[in-house]
Amino acid sequence: MSGKPPSPRQDPYAKYGGYDNVQRIYRECIESTKPVPSGNRGVLKPKLKGFHHLDIAYSKMVTATPALILDWLYETYDRVRDQINQWAMDLFPRYPKIWGPKEKDSVIVGRTTYASREDLGTPLHHMRVEIWARTWWLSWRRLAKGFSDHDGNFRLKYDLRTARSVAVRKIRAEVSQKYYRYSKTGQLSPCYCIALAIPIPKSDLVGMQYNLRDIQIDIWSYRPDSPIPRVKIDDLQDEAPEKYVEGRDDAITDQFIPVELIKLRHVVQLRAHPDSLTIDQIQRDYPPNLTTCLEKRLPGYTRSDMFFGERMMNGMHALTFQPFANAQTKRKAEHYQDVDPDHLYHVVNWGYQGYDHNDIYAFPTTEMVFEIQPGDFVPRPLSITFTGALSAFDRDPYQERTFFPTDGKKWMQAKRVARCVGGLISEVDDHFARTHVNVEQYAIAAFRNLRLNPIASLLLPHLKEVSLVDHTADRLLISQEFGYLPRASALTEKGLHQRVRDTLGMLNWKDYEPMRVVNDHHHYAKAETLFWKITEQYIEEFMGENAAGIRMHWAEIYRMSQDLVTHSVPDFNHHHHLHGLEGHDKEVKARCMSYFEHRFEHKTHTHREHHDGECRALSPITRQANFADLDDQAKTEDWENLKELCCYAIHHATFLHSWVNEHQHDDIGEVLYCSLGIRFGEHPDGVLRPESDHKIALDPLRATQMLWWSNLLSRTEYGAITKNPDGDVNPRFGELLQEHAEEFERYGISVDNIESRTNI
Amino acid sequence: MSHTEHSTLIRETMADWIRNAWDYSLMWVTCKVFGLAVAIFASLMIKRRMSHDNGIAATGTVRILDNPNIPLHRFFLPDRTFPCRIRHATATFLDDAVKGIRSMSIKFSDHHLESPFDLQMNTGEKSLFWSAASFLQFARMRKQQYGVQYREYYRKYPDGLDGAIEAIRENPKSFSDLRYYAKTPFRFVGEDFIPRYAKYRVIPGEPKTEETGKLKNPDPREIPNQRVAAHNPRGRNYLKYEYRDRVKKGPVHYLLQIQLRNAATDDKPEIFNNMLPWNEDLYPWHDLAEIEITETLNWNESCRTTFSLTHMPESLGIIPARSIFDYNSLNYMRAQSAVAHKARLLNYRLFGYPPEIPDNDNRNWSDWEKPPRILNRTYLVQKKN
Incomplete structure (x- = not known):
């Protein structure tokens, strides 16, 4: 939802029919681009053989008629077998009675x-x-x-x-x-x-x-070959510690097969005739997204400064705005003389420096300065500074170029580059690292340890399936050979692993706080804060009701804490990581760490423990296996720690993941507007070229794959908290969310779209 | 009692009766078949006892003591003296130096078979098995190879492993300084006609004699390995030689002790469990008889000397068992082995005695070397130059 234009300047919405018109069209586009189940059922309809059979090239689909008939026959056999098993269970029930006399010998x-x-x-x-x-x-x-x-x-x-x-x-x-x-x-x-x-x-x-x-x-074993805590899965089909619920695969079948067929057709065509499809044709074949819809009805609006500021604040990017006065930047407030210094905000999106990368795609570090006025106002971009290579002709990683709104076309092009950099960062840092891999480490520790403790019923429904998705993502997203990101963005597989590790090193459940609200238009931060408070209330109630059980089985909490701490990555702190570095390297590393610190509001003073000689990223919950052995102060602290950890894990697995996932289709669903990679191209200006220069855009194959990705991530929802289709989430949580549905609606969120877990 | 309750009670009683009849029949058949199998496949065909082939017999006397703590029994009358035979043996292996269970059997007569009272005892307060069913498992899971045996049994039955740790003796100095226990209780009905249960044990005549050979800090994983250690200088017959020399020097004395407890109708089956020694504070050991051994017997006579639990007065006999899982079924099964004894003695008479155990370096063996031809297995033993 768009905010009002920054006053008292000239109304920038005037050329789009006014603020109200833009708002109306914006809402209509949001509604019209929502996913609609395809109703793709029937004997001869194409079938997808499960989520983990997806592939960025050729997913395992059954499309040929004889194969579909055979598949139907097999499914029928499967159903009959299940039915017979069910009858057998009904016929020979397992009664709880224990046979034999009371005194067992x-x-x-x-x-x-x-x-x-x-x-x-x-x-x-x-x-x-x-x-x-x-x-x-x-x-x-x-x-x-x-x-x-x-x-x-x-x-x-x-x-x-x-x-x-x-x-x-x-x-x-x-x-x-x-x-x-x-x-x-x-x-x-x-x-x-x-x-x-x-x-x-x-x-x-x-x-x-x-x-x-x-x-x-x-x-639930830890992977021995990974520096980050991951689940060991040798064979997803037969040896995974958990399985997707049936509804998950059904949701994919219902919602995603049409998109999968489009991609499949493109891939086949492009393999045979690489030049036979243009980006425009590819874009048209896919369902419209927010930006294409808006662009069709309000030409030019999606490339405007208002929309840029809107998406950076409340879109998939959801940037962490830092007051300019506190920012570590070479830029001075005097550069923005016409803006009140208190309204200046600074944002950094860290690029490829320090991470393994290729020479095809640009991924410069991007510093942006915004004017954010108090009240319901969208951020106004004031400058964009790139550090690093912008063209194939000058690859100096330390070169800096700054662009201002007065730079005309270059400003437009700089915004596109900033969107692309932001897109990749959101995908890697916010989505994959923060809500997938980060949540997985809590999932492993919880599933390994929580069984009799009532906390199991609180946490496990929100932590299930994330390990399965992450396992699939390793191949589909991260793998150098098969994955999308190393082939369609600047980061290689090695670079992605480095980045994920660094991100995890800055994430900790202890002392986490939702993003600070900058102004009334900061819907993301408001929604996050609201969700956090609701989660806190839900956990408070739950732990109050189950206090005795939680204390009785405190050993499970202790072991979970041990697993979390000992398997977490080393803390990505200044002292250790800057050791031995000098000159540019030291400066780059320091700035990189500063980026992560501000991005995730890392708190260096939080207590952490050492393991294997290194300070770990995660703090312990408790130091005693027996709750009664804790002194009074520790009892209070550890109890609060447990609440905080539960709140953090649920918050990340539900709201944060839903947010970044839901908005992918809006923000990276149009290739020329924003993609995860932007090529250097063949011109000396490099990435600072108009959208018409397709040499810097993704090639057609990667373009169709990216649109497929954005649809996959945002359009295959299953398992909302309020709908609770698997019956494992405490209904009280859904009730609390429903009580605040209107407030969420004001921030552009439907509570029925907040998923109960990270499962895509 | 209502009609329904009455019919339920009748039904349950009938069902219980049928179950008991089935259990008893199964035990009877199992024990008979087992005794017959041992008679045919061990005694008759290869001149083997069940396990304790490697032994030495000796003779002497046994004198019942006048102990007021023991209720008067007409068999154990004070100062009554019997000629006696005993037999010490090392279980399973034909090698005294293995880590193994040692035994002592007593016969209250100087005859190789007939006697009014026999006792069979092994080292250790606990056994390796506790019922006929568990003994069959024990026998089935022996799987001996190169001196390693019962690995699977110990893995499956921790109590059996505990029993082995308790009972195995490694390099004892002498048979005479060990303690031997008849772990499964027997009946004891004295002159007061109060039914009692009795356990017996034999200790050295000088009770303060230190028992040698107990395992120190045993590693449970190593218990199946009963091999003679490579550095062990003891010969295959060292215990027998030592005992023979000891008896030659002078009589060897033992003390037969008894532990008694009154029988009650509501006794739990666990009191018959040979894995659970009775509390010595509640049921102390009483000196029952003195044994004086004055002469050892030769190899052939040692082989002939046979003991049976059927050789007991009725008032001291075995306690009836109800099923193969009953703890008393162990003695019941032992009592069924008379046919095997006779088969072995018949084999001796027809085809001769097994060869004496040579002092060679064929260590950890459990089968006869150079066995007589007829119906016996043969082994290729290299001739020494």
Whole structure:
């Protein structure tokens, strides 16, 4: 939504029919470019074989009629099999009764541990273990049940005579993970997912103790080959620690197949005839986005300063504006004499300096100065300064060029470059690093440790599936060979990894605060603050209601904290990283760190712990496994820490991810307006060329892939908090959001679009 | 009691009766078949005992002590003296230097088989198995190779491993300084006709004698490895030689002790569990008899000397078992091995005795070397120059 023009200057909206007209058209475009489910169902409709079968070139789709018929037959077989299994479960239910007399005479012992080489022998605590017997007439008899303790050990008492009964055909031990579901009435109930089933030879049970020994379960292990905390997934199909819910894949099928078919057609055509498609043709083939819609109805508006300021403040970029007085910049306030110094704001978007990059795309560090007046006013860009190469003819990484609104066409071109730089930064720093990989580290620690603690029911619904998406993103987005970014932007795979690591080094749950609201038009910051407060209230209520349970299973919190700290990346602090650097290198590094520090409002004074001789990015939640062992002050602090961490994790997995994801289609859905990469081209002016010079735009193949990307990320929504399709999110959270729906609506957000997790 | 409750009770009683009958039948068949299998495949075909082939027998006397703490029993009358035979052995391996369980069996007569009272005991207060079913598992999972055995058994049954750690003796100085326990309790009905349960053990005649060979800081993973250590200078027969020399020098004395507890109808089955020693504070050991060994027997006589749990007065016999999982089924199964004893003695009579264990370097063996031809396995043993 556009804000009012900065007064008292000449009304810049006048040439677009006035402020109200722009606002109306803006809203209409937002509405008209919302995704509409394609209703792509039917036997002979093309099918996508799951989210992880997507590819920037040829996704695994079934399109040929015979294959579709075979696929339908297989699905029918699958459904029939599932139905038969369901009938079998109904016919032979597993009653909770434990068979045998009350006094059990024998014991099955064992220990649940992680299976991976790196975690060998590490206990897997609080897993549910059950012993089930199956009779000759297929009914189930539960012989014993229990949970593994803190060290993974379990002792299940059972009745030997019942186990060795002639009626029993076979016996097995089942190890399950505990999850939670909310009923329609809001009642929380546990549910279990079998992680491993081990047959026990009936003849082996002869009384006393029977030792199942170490039961190794391959779940939620850290990747040994990654410097950042990632989940080890050898095979996404069969060996992942979790799976997408069915609805996730259905949503992709419903919403994305038309877009996938467009991209597929383009790719096939461009492979055969590389020059047969122009960027304009490609753009037309895709559904319109916000900028193409606006440009069609208000020509020139999307390239205007107002729209630039609007998107930088409330778009996908959502920049962190820093008061000019506090900024570390060579520019002086005197350069902007006609502007009140208190209204000057400074923003840096750090480019390629210090990161591995290629020589095809420009990615200069961009400093922007805005005038932001108090009240409902959009930021007005005053200058854009690029540091680094802008053309293939001069690759000096330290060269600086500054542009002002008075520079005419060059100003327009500079804004385009700034948008492209901002787009890539939003994609890598804000989207991938901050809301995907950052959330994944909380997901691993939570899934590895939270089982009996009520916090599991609070956190896990918001942290699920992110590891799966990130695994797919490694190939689809990051990989040098198959990924999109290394081939369509300045950063190589190595550079992306470096950047993600540095970003994570600046992110910490402790002392996090939502973005500061700069003025009344700062809708992003207002929405973020509102969501943060709602999340705080929700967590406050939840932890109040479940205080006893949380304290009882505090050891899980302690272990989660340990996992978080020990696996987090080193803190990206000044002292350590500047050590040994001199001259330009030191200056570049210092500025780079300054960028991250301001971008993510990194707080250097926050307490962190050392591990393996390095200060870690994440702070510990608690230092005691037993809540009762904490002194009074620590009890209060650690309790608040837990609240803060939960709030941070949920906030990032839901609101922040939804925001940056939702706005991708708006901001990078038009190739010539903004793309993730902008080529140096063949002209001495390099990237400072008009949009008509397609030599600096993405080539047609990357262009269609980028539009495919933006549609994929923004147009395949599933799992809103308020809709709660999987029934795992506490309905109270949805209720609180609904109570503030109108306020969110004022900031351009529909609460029904805030997803409960990072799943795309 | 309502009609419904009455019919439920009848139904449950019937079901219980059927289950008990089934359990008993299964135990009877299992133990008989097992005894027969041992008779055919071990005793008759390869002259083997179940496990304790490597032993030395000796004779002497046993004198019942006048101990007022022990209820009067007509068999254990004070000052009653019996001629006796004992047999010390090392379980499983034909090598005294292995890490293994040592045994002592007592026969209250100087006959190789017949006797009014026999006892079979092993080192350690706990056993490696606790019922007929667990013994069958134990036998099935031996899987001996090069002196390593029961690896799978110990992995599956931690109690068996605990028992092994408790019972195995490594390089004991003598058979005579060890303590031997009959772990599964027996019946004891004295002259007062109060039913009791009894456990027996034998300790050295001088109780303060230090027991040698106990494992110090045992590594559970190493328990299956019973091999003779490479640096171990002890020979294959060192314990037998030591015992023979010791007896030659003078009589060897032992003390037979008894532990008693009153039987009650609501006794938990666990009191029969040979893995759970009785609390010595509540059920102290009482000196029952003195044993004096004066002469060792030769190899053939040692082989012939056979012990059986059926050789007991009725009032001191084994406690009835109800199923193969019953802790008392272990003694029940042992009692069914009479047929195996007879088969082995028949084999000796027809085809001769097994060869004496040579003092060679074939260590960690558990089968006879140069066995007699008929129905016996043969082994290729290189001739020494």
